[in-house]
Amino acid sequence: MSGAAVRAFRPVTIAVDPPRAGGPAAFRWDVAGDPRDPLAVALRHASRRDAEPAVAVVLGTAHRSGDSAVLLEGIARAGASGGRRLVLLHRGAGGGSLLRSAALESPGLRVAVLELPVRDAGPGLPARIARLARGAAPGAELRVAGDGTVTRTGWRAVTLPEPPVPSGGPARPGGAALITGGLGGLGLRAAAVLSAVRGYRPVLLDTTAPGELPPRAAALLCRLCDAPPGADVLTADVTDHRAVARVLGRVPLPVRAVVHCAGVVAGGPVADARARDLDALAAPKADGLGTVLDVLDPGALRHLVVFGSVTARVAHRQLGGYGLANELLRREALRRAAALPRCATVVAEWSLWSGAGRAHEMGAVGQARRMGMAPVPLAPGMAALLRLLRWPAGARAAGAVVLTGPGEDATFPPEEADGRGNSPT
Numbered sequence: 001m002s003g004a005a006v007r008a009f010r011p012v013t014i015a016v017d018p019p020r021a022g023g024p025a026a027f028r029w030d031v032a033g034d035p036r037d038p039l040a041v042a043l044r045h046a047s048r049r050d051a052e053p054a055v056a057v058v059l060g061t062a063h064r065s066g067d068s069a070v071l072l073e074g075i076a077r078a079g080a081s082g083g084r085r086l087v088l089l090h091r092g093a094g095g096g097s098l099l100r101s102a103a104l105e106s107p108g109l110r111v112a113v114l115e116l117p118v119r120d121a122g123p124g125l126p127a128r129i130a131r132l133a134r135g136a137a138p139g140a141e142l143r144v145a146g147d148g149t150v151t152r153t154g155w156r157a158v159t160l161p162e163p164p165v166p167s168g169g170p171a172r173p174g175g176a177a178l179i180t181g182g183l184g185g186l187g188l189r190a191a192a193v194l195s196a197v198r199g200y201r202p203v204l205l206d207t208t209a210p211g212e213l214p215p216r217a218a219a220l221l222c223r224l225c226d227a228p229p230g231a232d233v234l235t236a237d238v239t240d241h242r243a244v245a246r247v248l249g250r251v252p253l254p255v256r257a258v259v260h261c262a263g264v265v266a267g268g269p270v271a272d273a274r275a276r277d278l279d280a281l282a283a284p285k286a287d288g289l290g291t292v293l294d295v296l297d298p299g300a301l302r303h304l305v306v307f308g309s310v311t312a313r314v315a316h317r318q319l320g321g322y323g324l325a326n327e328l329l330r331r332e333a334l335r336r337a338a339a340l341p342r343c344a345t346v347v348a349e350w351s352l353w354s355g356a357g358r359a360h361e362m363g364a365v366g367q368a369r370r371m372g373m374a375p376v377p378l379a380p381g382m383a384a385l386l387r388l389l390r391w392p393a394g395a396r397a398a399g400a401v402v403l404t405g406p407g408e409d410a411t412f413p414p415e416e417a418d419g420r421g422n423s424p425t
């Protein structure tokens with residue numbers, strides 16, 4: 001593998017000063033979400049007719065069926081209201097990525113995202129929410145802990161774990177590596193690397209059948225199947241539990257590693273998105289990961305590398321739905337890591353790739369460069385994947401890492417505001 005290394009960034013928690021007392025602590029709330037949710041009830045009670053209008057979207061601990069519609073409803077109502085202020089309040093369900101893209105596409109829409117403790121902290125909460133939302137930087141995503149501490153995410157450049165020490169030949173760990181979306185541009189390359197360098201037998205799971213592959217990908221697949229230790233191709237929809245259980249039941253080797261690449265890309269303004277479009281984007285990612293982990297033996301699994309996207313972290317025009325799918329994927333992966341104590345779980349939130357993959361095929365790399373992005377070249381990206389296979393095991397070590405190409409990326413890390421609306425001088 002040659003070429004300059006990709007750059008890696010880990011999220012870090014940064015304390016945010018508590019909201020100052022005094023000043024208006026109320027909004028005229030228009031609440032979207034389950035009207036029986038105690039927080040929705042509290043906001044309606046605290047709403048003041050003479051206060052600035054604001055739309056609140058209230059969601060729970062995990063993204064549920066219907067939540068995409070609630071997010072879109074909140075965005076539409078805020079766009080139509082005079083105040084154009086939108087506050088997402090959730091306890092783990094997420095959705096901030098979609099709202100940030102909506103704000104980017106709709107100047108004047110002011111968005112704040114507050115992740116609240118699972119158990120709400122008493123009657124003063126609506127006033128605290130109002131103060132936090134009013135003081136927050138545009139698009140800020142703040143977390144409020146049970147003790148009232150407020151934090152936001154910052155970014156720290158890190159070195160990925162050391163690559164495997166080269167030996168005389170590929171390691172022979174004796175097991176299979178499942179690559180979902182394995183016949184896609186990156187899945188096929190990931191399979192080749194896992195086979196050649198790590199010695200796993202790749203199991204490629206995809207909705208695409210091998211016979212549908214274009215000639216270059218078909219040739220890659222042939223080479224992979226012919227080289228030791230061989231490869232298996234399984235055709236199934238990763239969201240179909242029965243189909244996944246049936247095809248994985250035929251894999252004779254224990255599945256030691258999963259690289260979850262299944263996904264679809266679709267763009268378009270958030271204002272034009274329908275809930276079913278958002279759900280279709282999220283399904284192969286978040287739901288698909290859940291399906292695979294439900295079917296596999298968790299005790300055998302040693303590595304879980306999930307292919308996410310930087311669009312879950314910073315807003316990109318036309319990619320709000322894709323960003324949401326990747327945010328939900330990250331949240332699902334980190335939730336599921338708790339039940340995988342012997343597994344190293346990492347969510348790789350890639351910038352776009354050059355040299356292979358859907359963005360490359362769509363001709364998006366040149367435009368991304370003009371926007372100041374640093375695409376991830378194929379060889380350094382695959383070298384980074386190998387280093388991610390050295391991620392430490394255990395639920396406490398599970399985490400996410402943003403990966404951009406070599407050199408400066410003008411879009412990541414994002415300019416740091418302090419969460420209270422102040423940019424660094």
Ligand SMILES: NC(=O)c1ccc[n+]([C@@H]2O[C@H](COP(=O)([O-])OP(=O)(O)OC[C@H]3O[C@@H](n4cnc5c(N)ncnc54)[C@H](OP(=O)(O)O)[C@@H]3O)[C@@H](O)[C@H]2O)c1
Pocket residue numbers: 180181182183184185186187205206207208236237238239260261262263264265283284288307308309310349350351352353354356357358359360
């Ligand atoms: N390429 C990039 O620049 C980039 C950047 C950041 C993150 N990522 C992520 O990396 C992953 C791989 O990207 P890629 O560029 O290799 O994309 P790709 O070439 O489109 O590969 C994705 C594969 O997943 C398959 N798939 C979609 N839905 C599925 C389902 N429900 N069940 C099973 N397989 C399904 C696709 O089949 P169909 O073709 O039949 O839909 C396709 O073969 C994706 O999750 C993507 O979001 C890519």
